[in-house]
Amino acid sequence: xxxxxxxxxxxxxxxxxxxxxxxxxxxxxxxxxxxxxxxxxxxxxxxxxxxxxxxxxxxxxxxxxxxxxxxxxxxxxxxxxxxxxxxxxxxxxxxxxxxxxxxxxxxxxxxxxxxxxxxxxxxxxxxxxxxxxxxxxxxxxxxxxxxxxxxxxxxxxxxxxxxxxxxxxxxxxxxxxxxxxxxxxxxxxxxxxxxxxxxxxxxxxxxxxxxxxxxxxxxxxxxxxxxxxxxxxxxxxxxxxxxxxxxxxxxxxxxxxxxxxxxxxxxxxxxxxxxxxxxxxxxxxxxxxxxxxxxxxxxxxxxxxxxxxxxxxxxxx
Numbered sequence: 366x367x368x369x370x371x372x373x374x375x376x377x378x379x380x381x382x383x384x385x386x387x388x389x390x391x392x393x394x395x396x397x398x399x400x401x402x403x404x405x406x407x408x409x410x411x412x413x414x415x416x417x418x419x420x421x422x423x424x425x426x427x428x429x430x431x432x433x434x435x436x437x438x439x440x441x442x443x444x445x446x447x448x449x450x451x452x453x454x455x456x457x458x459x460x461x462x463x464x465x466x467x468x469x470x471x472x473x474x475x476x477x478x479x480x481x482x483x484x485x486x487x488x489x490x491x492x493x494x495x496x497x498x499x500x501x502x503x504x505x506x507x508x509x510x511x512x513x514x515x516x517x518x519x520x521x522x523x524x525x526x527x528x529x530x531x532x533x534x535x536x537x538x539x540x541x542x543x544x545x546x547x548x549x550x551x552x553x554x555x556x557x558x559x560x561x562x563x564x565x566x567x568x569x570x571x572x573x574x575x576x577x578x579x580x581x582x583x584x585x586x587x588x589x590x591x592x593x594x595x596x597x598x599x600x601x602x603x604x605x606x607x608x609x610x611x612x613x614x615x616x617x618x619x620x621x622x623x624x625x626x627x628x629x630x631x632x633x634x635x636x637x638x639x640x641x642x643x644x645x646x647x648x649x650x651x652x653x654x655x656x657x658x659x660x661x662x663x664x665x666x667x668x669x670x671x672x673x674x675x676x677x678x679x680x681x682x
Contacts, residue, residue: 367623367676370656373669380668381634388517389594389630391506395441396499405445405498408436412447416481426474433477434470437461444501446488450480514592515547515578518627518670522581525674526681532582535561542584543681548576555580562587564622567615572608578627583677588663590625595632598645602632606648613662614655624662625670626652633666 367373395401411433418426436442443458451458454476461469522529522545530537530544535557537544548555555576559566566589569575581588591612593605609626636652639645652664665673 367663367673367680370660370663371653373663373665373673374653374656376672377633377664377666377669378637380666381637382629382631382666384631386517386629386667388513388520389510391503393502394499395444395502396495398441401439401441402495402498404436404439404442405495408433408442408445408447409493411436412477412480412485415477416485419478419481430470430474430477434473437473441498441502444498444505446484446493446497446501447480449501450484451476453483454479510594514594514627514629517629517667518579518590518592519545519547521667521671521674522579525671525678538582541582543582545579545581547579549578552576558587562619562622564589564617564619565615568612571611577612584681586621586623586677588623588625588673590627592627592629594630595628596630598632598635603644603648606632609664610648610651610655613652613659613664616659616661620661622661624659625673626662626664627666627670628664629667 411429415426415429415433418429437448442448448458451461456472456476461472464472526543528543530541532538532541532544532546532554533551535554538546538554538558539561546554558564558580568577568591577589578592579590581590591609593609595602595605606628609628613624613626615624635645636649639649656662656664663669663673
């Protein structure tokens, strides 16, 4: 059996999160993709042609628009100054992709008219650089952090338990003593899991059916894990912490069901010595009170989670 939940909380507080975490660093260089850069440069040429035709021959726009349209479908083309401009019009590349082709072309034409009027001349004067493509890609990597957090948890599990199986069915879950699954990836298995083990999982009622990130089985114990990666303070972050506290405030009749709040990122380090009376101090108190009330549950950072896995490993072995 694991140690008392407050011990893992204390281990977490004594072992701060690193400033740079390898699981959340993304160093993909798309600017070296020659096919992409050729498309970017061709797109710029076509936009120049389009802007000229808007002034002198609108009837000739069709073929140019068709080619621009095809280029906008290219992977990673959204990391260009042209697509970045769409946000100033309250439009997004993702919403563009969900439209039928005819509507996409109409939308693209309207955007091009705005771009020719409001940006083209300015960019011509300032000059173009493909470094923009890489910079825009780098600025968008935060969208990948959610999946990175789940990948980190599963990697930590597999580092400790090389033989851990990724469950695909309820029979595998029942028969194996060690393994995990991702509820978002296998919703049917999650619902079968909570039904077969009489788990209420009240969290979904408050948070619009939200599923946890990972479910880990170790012998006859189940650890239902919700993960957050937070680096900054603020209102949105406060809501995420409140969500984690609500997650570990759940209680099931079986002592073999554990809810685990996993928080990494620099935000966790603010809990080490928060100013008395501050929002962080209140959050820390709420976490500790919740752990005292619900001794089956855990609130951990990376170090706390690694120690929990180590203790589970000793129990299994």
